[in-house]
């Protein structure tokens with residue numbers, strides 16, 4: 001995001017972050033040469049046991065975001081459709097499936113997995129997607145089944161998921177032919193916990209007016225908490241990022257010049273239009289200060305016991321943002337509106353992601369009833385640009401900002 | 410056949426079925442998914458009724474669900490919000506796909522029926538821990554039903570209910586087997602009415618009608634004709650026109666992998682000391698739905714064996730538009746079937762938009778090709 005910004009607004013840590021991600025992907029791409037195993041894992045899946053086992057975790061969803069951001073989504077989506085996959089399916093899944101076959105995308109395809117770890121706490125899509133990859137690569141698949149907590153995290157869910165954590169470890173032992181190191185797991189757990197706390201603190205800094213960064217930056221800085229959670233690298237990086245944010249607050253550097261309006265974003269980013277959207281909003285002196293997406297990687301931290309990570313993991317991974325009832329999601333949105341003092345809510349109705357998008361209209365109604373801040377819904381898709389109508393969205397954003405201006409002036 | 414006509418008439422208007430049931434008096438619990446434990450609902454003294462969309466225009470559901478949600482979920486919500494399901498006393502949502510998962514939330518938050526339950530079934534069915542969890546969830550649902558019914562559900566209640574549903578399932582299997590042996594013995598639209606009726610009508614009545622139909626069909630013979638044997642695969646098929654159009658083109662459905670078909674009724678509940686364990690066992694072992702996992706290849710193996718067992722000339726995939734679980738499986742299933750030298754056809758359905766003219770042409774072309 002910070003590409004064309006005047007030097008002083010640029011977030012310095014961005015370069016560091018790019019370097020870390022490059023190294024990470026290089027490691028992953030050369031895993032075979034270095035006799036290391038690669039596991040593909042869903043974005044909401046428990047990565048810590050993999051880190052403890054020295055397996056390199058690779059995230060097809062992070063890759064999907066890269067594909068989207070580098071505007072390679074349309075082509076790969078079409079290739080998947082040519083293979084028979086409906087254009088109505090999640091575009092992360094579509095691009096990943098076709099990428100495996102045509103070795104496309106910014107990296108020329110991901111390193112082949114030695115195993116697949118699929119946690120359905122985000123959606124049912126990943127279940128099908130990972131079955132497809134399990135057939136294609138003919139590698140073992142572990143499914144961590146985290147039943148949705150519509151209204152509660154019940155004792156039977158707790159038992160079921162906790163048992164599966166042991167099954168997960170047994171699966172890793174079988175497929176690495178190594179014993180699981182519980183002490184190392186405890187250390188990794190602590191690091192994961194610390195990084196999540198730091199990430200939460202980074203996100204919290206945007207409660208400051210003016211905000212030192214925007215949700216567009218959060219979308220970018222998210223990659224580490226997803227991919228390198230449980231490592232010292234992530235902890236060090238987020239500590240540095242936090243310092244930089246605090247520094248910016250002290251010296252009064254905001255991301256949006258003359259920030260007047262503060263908005264909350266809901267759902268995944270529109271990866272191929274980040275820049276346009278960011279400029280569009282800042283042109284109205286509006287900053288997207290927070291979002292429901294990037295906070296999902298620290299939202300369940302209250303259920304995590306730093307000193308007993310393994311046992312608390314079951315609850316923390318089950319009660320994440322997408323795996324709860326729509327009414328609870330609405331409560332979290334209301335909390336965020338308050339915490340960040342948002343003047344408006346921007347909802348991305350994302351054709352790709354049904355569990356995120358269905359229920360949004362009820363959240364919209366609740367937000368209107370309880371806060372009377374304006375809410376806008378934008379129809380798009382996170383990776384497939386074909387359902388993005390720029391002129392229509394532009395008109396709607398302009399009208400939305402007009403309302404916000406009138407209310408606040 | 411008189412008995413078949415009863416089914417055909419009944420499914421024309423579920424509200425009439427409902428009012429008869431309510432007059433007994435009996436409360437009605439609706440559900441949308443073939444994993445709903447009907448035996449438990451029935452044992453509690455309630456009537457389990459599968460919900461279908463009345464296919465009315467979407468107006469009120471627009472306020473809750475985007476247009477890229479499948480027509481079943483949007484349609485049933487529309488029916489509920491507009492009062493067409495006012496006969497319901499409650500609903501139960503077994504965990505299935507992402508769309509039904511969110512429908513459950515929206516339903517609960519906008520709820521107007523007395524009883525509501527989520528039965529958050531496991532998504533994977535192939536482990537011991539999933540088995541234990543399945544049993545836990547069913548026991549919990551039983552307790553919720555007991556509170557609603559203000560009485561205990563005894564093992565005798567459960568076994569009686571299980572027997573009833575086993576009997577219905579067995580008879581439906583027989584009718585399907587007869588159709589496969591003597592294709593054309595029963596009209597597709599009639600078969601459709603019998604299966605759909607069995608999901609909405611009073612199980613006692615269904616249990617009386619089905620064996621008579623079986624006995625009659627056993628007696629009839631059909632002249633040997635050169636028909637094309639078709640197996641259908643998909644989620645729901647709630648349109649008798651499809652069966653009729655296919656027949657007109659020269660094809661006969663001899664088996665299906667639909668959750669409004671064999672996936673719903675194949676497989677008996679086994680004898681077990683504990684009836685809940687027995688119900689769980691069937692749910693775990695029955696023909697799998699794509700929203701659940703048994704192994705990466707379970708569905709392909711199932712469908713291939715179903716097609717082979719029925720000597721299918723062709724397999725028609727009938728997918729509901731915006732239905733993710735089925736759309737993900739389609740390329741793989743198509744490949745698996747075609748590897749066996751069996752031709753396939755894909756039909757995408759949407760309750761709100763049906764184009765029967767186009768459908769007829771596509772069926773004709775397909776039947777000629779195989």
Ligand code: SF4
Nearest residue numbers: 090122123125352353
């Ligand atoms: S975008 Fe949504 S549907 Fe796709 S993998 Fe992520 S959570 Fe699942």
Ligand code: SF4
Nearest residue numbers: 479506508644729732
């Ligand atoms: S048709 Fe598909 S998407 Fe719709 S409710 Fe059934 S399984 Fe879910």
